Amino acid sequence: MxxxxxxxxxxxxxxxxxxxxxxxxxxxxxxxxxxxxxxxxxxxxxxxxxxxxxxxxxxxxxxxxxxxxxxxxxxxxxxxxxxxxxxxxxxxxxxxxxxxxxxxxxxxxxxxxxxxxxxxxxxxxxxxxxxxxxxxxxxxxxxxxxxxxxxxxxxxxxxxxxxxxxxxxxxxxxxxxxxxxxxxxxxxxxxxxxxxxxxxxxxxxxxxxxxxxxxxxxxxxxxxxxxxxxxxxxxxxxxxxxxxxERHHKPYALDLSLVLKRNALRVAEIWMDEYKDMVYFAWNIPLQNSGIDYGDISSRMALRGKLKCQSFDWYLKNVYPILKPIHNIVGYGRLKNSLDENVCLDQGPISDNTPIMYHCHEYNTQNVYYHLTGEFYVGPLIAEAYTDDRCLTDPGYGEKAMLKPCSKAAKNNLHIYWDFKPVSDVILKDRAQGAAGSRGKTRAALLSPSMNRVPSIARGIQGRAVINRATKRCLEMKKDTSGVYRLVLQTCTSQVWTIQYTVRNWGSN
Incomplete structure (x- = not known):
């Protein structure tokens, strides 16, 4: 050998x-x-x-x-x-x-x-x-x-x-x-x-x-x-x-996920500087009040100072350039529709390249990352130079959304950019364009009665429509003949989505 x-x-x-x-x-x-x-x-x-x-x-x-x-x-x-x-x-x-x-x-x-x-x-x-x-x-x-x-x-x-x-x-x-x-x-x-x-x-x-x-x-x-x-x-x-x-199981524990999360956060907090957010994103952990105790790191931080260590930015540039951070993630976690919050957006089978709605769980197939530039990454966060994350895409025809490699999709001018807007903004815009005879009505009248059931969403903190910027179609759900919700692209209604975590108060105003 x-x-x-x-x-x-x-x-x-x-x-x-x-x-x-x-x-x-x-x-x-x-x-x-x-x-x-x-x-x-x-x-x-x-x-x-x-x-x-x-x-x-x-x-x-x-x-x-x-x-x-x-x-x-x-x-x-x-x-x-x-x-x-x-x-x-x-x-x-x-x-x-x-x-x-x-x-x-x-x-x-x-x-x-x-x-x-x-x-x-x-x-x-x-x-x-x-x-x-x-x-x-x-x-x-x-x-x-x-x-x-x-x-x-x-x-x-x-x-x-x-x-x-x-x-x-x-x-x-x-x-x-x-x-x-x-x-x-x-x-x-x-x-x-x-x-x-x-x-x-x-x-x-x-x-x-x-x-x-x-x-x-x-x-x-x-x-x-x-x-x-x-x-x-x-x-x-x-x-x-x-x-x-190769061993059939790890002897320390059958499920190491909690320890792995905890240890990863400890490493991130000591060594990764401003890039530590990427570890929180990848593990789907909130940036504030994570609820995870990664232990006292004061002695390790003191060691870092004593040894006059380089920054993690230096490490990425000089040692590991193929590991690519993402600087414009503003929302991440599970993406849920208010029609049924027991199901979450899921990448579905890899071979199908078709996202689905599936019973919510903690595996990373349901990780969603929304970018300030408008992309939705769906599935495990990859962020590598030679491998693409997969972007939510409106093919422009049919009801099915697709997942496409992001860089290729952008290069081929596919429809990968989405607005994640308060539903009130969408409905008001649509009604303003189509309600020439309603100019005398007040804003409150435009919002009622259909919007009275979601007053907190109308204020626009988390409940938002997902609208493709190019096709103007919305990502929504509807029940199939068996009564199960499926993901569809269609003319926007009043459906709203929430994303589990936001970054530094994005979307709060």
């Missing part, structure tokens, strides 16, 4: 020493033993100083006395090589990793999951690169081991990135690296996936991992932003490959 070019590389005989840290919580004992065995067999003994196991308060019985016996057997053959740290309460992934780093004594720490197997020659590229530059945090290339068959699948080289929910993903290789024509060269990466190696002292100097990140998720992005913004760099090493065991 390692490139033949990597196998031809030679390294100094005076490389730094290595501490390997394995984190586990209710891992299968056999998996932990496989990880230990692969590390011992595939790491030169002159480089491997210790393997430190960190047990984040496992409850599995086999991980207690039986594991201790296994450690004794290893240490009989390799004296003093294995150590174990046991938490007396569950502290989460970040604090478990910190405990391992604090106990380590080698020059370099490799912080790994316990459900991995390292490949031949994995350690030398790490140690050589960190010897060259102590401020580099490095990540291996991952391969995948299926949990049910243990079949190994080779993954292609990619860089590690993240979306606006701060959830990790793979991004394309940068052109600057491709132009080197050297498949063994380190690759500049915006982020790490979680497994990492670093100079032990440097990692401590920049604050290790943020112990305020709870349970699991987001700690990799937090460290990545801190490294880049505070004077370090992150690279993926093509000649270092580690196989990661």
């Amino acid at each position: 390692v490139s033949y070019r990597c196998l031809l590389k030679t390294y100094s005989s005076q490389l730094p020493s290595l501490s390997v840290i394995l984190i586990f919580m209710n891992e299968a004992l056999s998996i932990i033993l496989r990880a230990i065995t692969s590390i011992i067999n595939r790491t030169p003994s002159r480089l491997l100083k210790e393997i430190i196991l960190v047990d984040d308060f496992s409850s599995n019985e086999e991980l207690k006395a039986y594991l201790e016996e296994k450690i004794k057997l290893y240490n009989q053959k390799y004296p003093g090589l294995l150590k174990i740290i046991r938490h007396t309460e569950r502290k989460g992934l970040a604090q478990a990793r910190n405990a391992g780093r604090e106990a380590a004594t080698a020059d370099v720490v490799a912080i790994l999951d316990a459900h991995i197997e390292v490949n031949v020659g994995w350690a030398e590229p790490i140690l050589a690169r960190i010897q060259e530059d102590r401020t580099v945090i490095v990540s291996p290339v991952f391969d995948n081991i299926r949990f049910d068959t243990f079949e190994l699948t080779k993954y292609e080289l990619a860089v590690d990135g993240f979306n606006w929910e701060l959830w990790c993903r793979y991004d394309p290789l940068p052109k600057a690296w491709i132009d080197l024509h050297d498949v063994t060269a380190p690759v500049k990466s915006p982020s790490i996936m979680g497994i990492l190696a670093a100079n032990r002292l440097f990692l401590g100097e920049i604050g290790s991992l943020d112990g305020g990140m709870l349970v699991y998720g987001g700690e990799n992005v937090e460290l990545s932003l801190r490294v880049w913004q505070c004077g370090g760099r992150i690279e993926v090493l093509p000649c270092c490959r580690v196989a990661h065991l």
Whole structure:
């Protein structure tokens, strides 16, 4: 699985020493033993100083006395090589990793999951690169081991990135690296996936991992932003490959969504400056009074000041330009029609490109983003250079609205721009144009009796008509023959929509 070019590389005989840290919580004992065995067999003994196991308060019985016996057997053959740290309460992934780093004594720490197997020659590229530059945090290339068959699948080289929910993903290789024509060269990466190696002292100097990140998720992005913004760099090493065991479920919790939201907000508040709004938008969280306690961040803000870190704007421009912020979102969340507030606008099946009305839920297929310029994005917020968000579109014929890639739709002059107006403005305009015989009537007379049922909407805070600027048709609902509301484009009536959250009092006057 390692490139033949990597196998031809030679390294100094005076490389730094290595501490390997394995984190586990209710891992299968056999998996932990496989990880230990692969590390011992595939790491030169002159480089491997210790393997430190960190047990984040496992409850599995086999991980207690039986594991201790296994450690004794290893240490009989390799004296003093294995150590174990046991938490007396569950502290989460970040604090478990910190405990391992604090106990380590080698020059370099490799912080790994316990459900991995390292490949031949994995350690030398790490140690050589960190010897060259102590401020580099490095990540291996991952391969995948299926949990049910243990079949190994080779993954292609990619860089590690993240979306606006701060959830990790793979991004394309940068052109600057491709132009080197050297498949063994380190690759500049915006982020790490979680497994990492670093100079032990440097990692401590920049604050290790943020112990305020709870349970699991987001700690990799937090460290990545801190490294880049505070004077370090992150690279993926093509000649270092580690196989990661795909697991059927995460051991910490079946549903991590609340923790992931909380951790994402903590990262945003510490490191993302004015761009933190994008995280709130992506998770559909109100900008004010979110109701989410992301913990005390004063010590991390003080660390940022002490290290004289760069801004997140600098990070976007210099490290991660393909992640695109959106500056003109004025409304976001669930879009509901007053005829039935139990259903929400939904992107519907991707293949159909047709939005629908569907029972309201919390998944991001019902995320809606209204722009000051008039576009409605529907579905997960993407905001990337190479992938389009999908815009609500009036095709100009028929009753069905469509979802089209925004940049292509704009280029092809499709009807993607909408007014989101107080319904009173729409009705008054229509009636003023068509009521030549009604000039003597008062404004109150024009509004009654049909508008008497929505006096608060007539004042125009949230209840608004959705009108296509080009076709002048409204997005509305009507019942089909089965009594279910469906989305239609038609001549405007008095139907109104509300959007869940607004940005900085937009629409309040």
